[in-house]
Amino acid sequence: MADDSSKRLTGFIGLGRMGRGMALNLCRKGFRLVVHDIDPRPVQDLVAAGARAARDVADVASEADVVITMLPHSAAVAEVIAGPAGVLASARPGTLVLDMSTVAPEVTDGVAAAAARREMGFVDAPVGRLASHADRGESLFMVGASERDFTAVRPLLEAMGTTIHHCGPPGSGTRTKLVNNYLAIVSCHLNAEALTLAQKFGLSLDKTLEVIHGTTATNGQLKIAWPTKVLRGDTEPGFTIDLAHKDLTLIVEAANAVRMPVPAAAAAREAYSLARARGYGGKDFSAMADAWCELAGAVPPRLES
């Protein structure tokens, strides 16, 4: 796997809860690493595993062929990559920067553009799954890269994870991660509201989950129903937006009647109300996707394949 890559030197900056495990997997699989972190402890762990400890960011950047960054927030990425003492200031033309942090898209775009101005490549590849997956080399990566740069970083990614999605040009990895986490994180709060409602109702949790898992409630819709419906442009109703609005009204009222706040449901109801005001009431409830794209000035979502 790490064949000719093993002769190349890989820099790794940011050895936190995720980065440490990722870097250790690179070491174990034969990659030569030069590493840096403001905390000396994980640096020691990497040195024990065969990596060289760099003095600072510039020391990493001036030597490595590929520099990986795994940092906690947008400001750190901007500073470490594009700041006055950052990677781009010290690296040679031709160096490839691989940012695996989760940051704002404009930060990704900004550092990508700055890298291009200095004739360096840039790949964004934020990480999915949990820290425990990273420790085991089982992460998922959403990659934004040119074909050439994707090919270049692929061995590194394969050493750190098991699922690699090439989502499009630079910037696509970051954006795909945000869409993915949108669903994961907001769904989590939905679950919280729904189960709290079940508790307020005095239902059996075991039975309620058994029911929910047998329906499309836990969002089998997006996987099962939508690809043959709205995502093909078919919004003939199985269940209309008007009926969804009616049921959601019952739900929000029932929750309020037991003194339980359901802010996400309430926000969703107003969104259905907006779709109805715009003439979508008689369409299938999956047509919320079309309604929302129209309101936001986006093209409706349609599958290509």
Place this chain on the structure above:
Amino acid sequence: MADDSSKRLTGFIGLGRMGRGMALNLCRKGFRLVVHDIDPRPVQDLVAAGARAARDVADVASEADVVITMLPHSAAVAEVIAGPAGVLASARPGTLVLDMSTVAPEVTDGVAAAAARREMGFVDAPVGRLASHADRGESLFMVGASERDFTAVRPLLEAMGTTIHHCGPPGSGTRTKLVNNYLAIVSCHLNAEALTLAQKFGLSLDKTLEVIHGTTATNGQLKIAWPTKVLRGDTEPGFTIDLAHKDLTLIVEAANAVRMPVPAAAAAREAYSLARARGYGGKDFSAMADAWCELAGAVPPRLES
């Protein structure tokens, strides 16, 4: 299936988009039916299938052993079952009322209590899945009933559907349906927001869905992660509420930056903010369920089995 039930007479009131198909399945499977609807057309269809057309609600109620109601809203259910010219006013003690409408829980509780006062049984069994499933006798039912009444209506339900959940005593069917539809309907709007964001970002829809379907984003959490975590009382973090809040902040900001409204995400973010204010920031993000139950004065959700 309709063995000794075939000698008994079943009333069916409400032959709309769902009710007509359900009643036709009962006819086909050998049940004797007396039916009523304010619209004469579906009544004709049922007569053609062997049912008797009643003059009015009282005519159904005075003859049938079990009276099924499938009506469009809470007010119709209250009127047709418990109103001055309703089922309870004309039926014999011992008659069983089976309401399959989706209504407010207090309406279900009210008609159940009114039935009990007249020594009649009551079952709530709202219907899951689509109208096309009802036509094919493939519905799902969420049933609130005593053991005895559940046994009594079971042959009828088996003639109309393929999945039958006995959720608890009267009122449990209605409440379980609301919790189930909460997830189904609000998730649908989440999908709409998330895909709109993908469109505004200019991502490949096919690729984005491929990524999403490979993660827990489409709510595999509730099925896969939660039963071993928060629903057992384990909130050790895989991914903390603080990190979820941070990511959701990036998401909401990125959406606003491309002039796209994300009301459900924004509401969810404030819910995470509330959980952080209450001291849950360092727990696993599935602990949103505990945070929300605490805020709403409900017991935390824990599996029994």
Place this chain on the structure above:
Amino acid sequence: MADDSSKRLTGFIGLGRMGRGMALNLCRKGFRLVVHDIDPRPVQDLVAAGARAARDVADVASEADVVITMLPHSAAVAEVIAGPAGVLASARPGTLVLDMSTVAPEVTDGVAAAAARREMGFVDAPVGRLASHADRGESLFMVGASERDFTAVRPLLEAMGTTIHHCGPPGSGTRTKLVNNYLAIVSCHLNAEALTLAQKFGLSLDKTLEVIHGTTATNGQLKIAWPTKVLRGDTEPGFTIDLAHKDLTLIVEAANAVRMPVPAAAAAREAYSLARARGYGGKDFSAMADAWCELAGAVPPRLES
């Protein structure tokens, strides 16, 4: 005041926290009253003040020329006025029904139509201000009535309050009250969010209120700015929707940074985002009124005078 009205008999049904004080003011000012409530205690107070206690609703309705109802919710109003044993069932043609409860507009419309079918007049006149104002005969009334019926009920209203707005035909009183209370009640929560933010920021409350009261923040906008701007069709920017969105973004971020939930601000921000998506970003922020009317399919709000 109660000149020839004093010969007429006024019915009053509903002597709760508001109704009792209102009815007592009618007694004091010389109106002849026949009253009813399910609670005997306030009935005693009215009898002591000179009113006659009726046996039931029918007893009030069969004798009175005008029947006032002051009831706690929509269901009670529907039942007491239009139910089988209600006012309309017992009253003579020509009787005038004056409902002063706060109810859903469709309930007002329903009982108004039922009264018209029986050749009775109907006026909706929900009550503004507090219970203590009602006790002192200082209430405010928002009246929906024909000119003729408004003239007929005016002496009664003048005996119970100090400010009487004739808002339009039947149904207008109820609807005006809802719009008024929308602002009063949601503003109250806004104040709560804003002052909580001030507390989290550690600001001096006295100083902060001094600043706020000197600006248009506490909604002098609607009174002072809007009548010369958007309500005349002038949306030339003093402060654009884009800038409002930018400031609101700072506000929501700052609140989240101190672990404080601001759900109303977050919902408003998404509304601004929607207005921006629809092309309103460069207009004055009062043009939110035009944006929202367009989204909801309403005509833009313009003053006539």
Place this chain on the structure above:
Amino acid sequence: MADDSSKRLTGFIGLGRMGRGMALNLCRKGFRLVVHDIDPRPVQDLVAAGARAARDVADVASEADVVITMLPHSAAVAEVIAGPAGVLASARPGTLVLDMSTVAPEVTDGVAAAAARREMGFVDAPVGRLASHADRGESLFMVGASERDFTAVRPLLEAMGTTIHHCGPPGSGTRTKLVNNYLAIVSCHLNAEALTLAQKFGLSLDKTLEVIHGTTATNGQLKIAWPTKVLRGDTEPGFTIDLAHKDLTLIVEAANAVRMPVPAAAAAREAYSLARARGYGGKDFSAMADAWCELAGAVPPRLES
């Protein structure tokens, strides 16, 4: 006014829609100015009024005794004041930096701390009112400053505005502006929702506004009611949170019934629901302030005087 200040040199960086008018007022009133903007056109206007055009930020900073910054966003303020080529890098110890931009509180705190480390003073004084007020020297300023620095900048502020609030130490000006604009901007959207509802209801706008302006709906509450109620710790109900929740439920339902989205009202309703779940239902609706502070972990708001 500009007595001995006229001998001192004032720097002004940022001559946009607001800054240009503010700087011109300083020139007119006798202050000596050295100015800078990336756009040469307003610089010309200032030179015509007697100011000196600086080459860059460093040129301003190295000469002026007080440096005013009026910039469009947080990133610009951080860069222009505390960046490598910023004000602090070139100014002499003892220089006073007066930032009048509207930015995030942590940016204000960051540049204030950076100034302190270099023995320079820092004042934040964001600007209230419109650009037209700035042109006429009639702005309002919310000032965060030590007593000494406030005294120093006062003549400058008096030359640019008519209302000057010293809100507390550095950082207080920024925070007070955010609280003030919270109310102004979210209220604006409330007005939009409320008037859209009036339009959907077909009410007379003139009459509706006449009613609203006669009640506390347009937030007279915060000015008139609250200082004698919740802000003194008195939450005895005039109008309870339970009743507010009931009315808001009617309002949200009525709006949804006419296919009109009311996201801010819906969010507020869930906040009332939360307050009820926490035991505040029977208190005056102004006690939403106490409920929200408790939820957010802030001390309840009480006036000192």
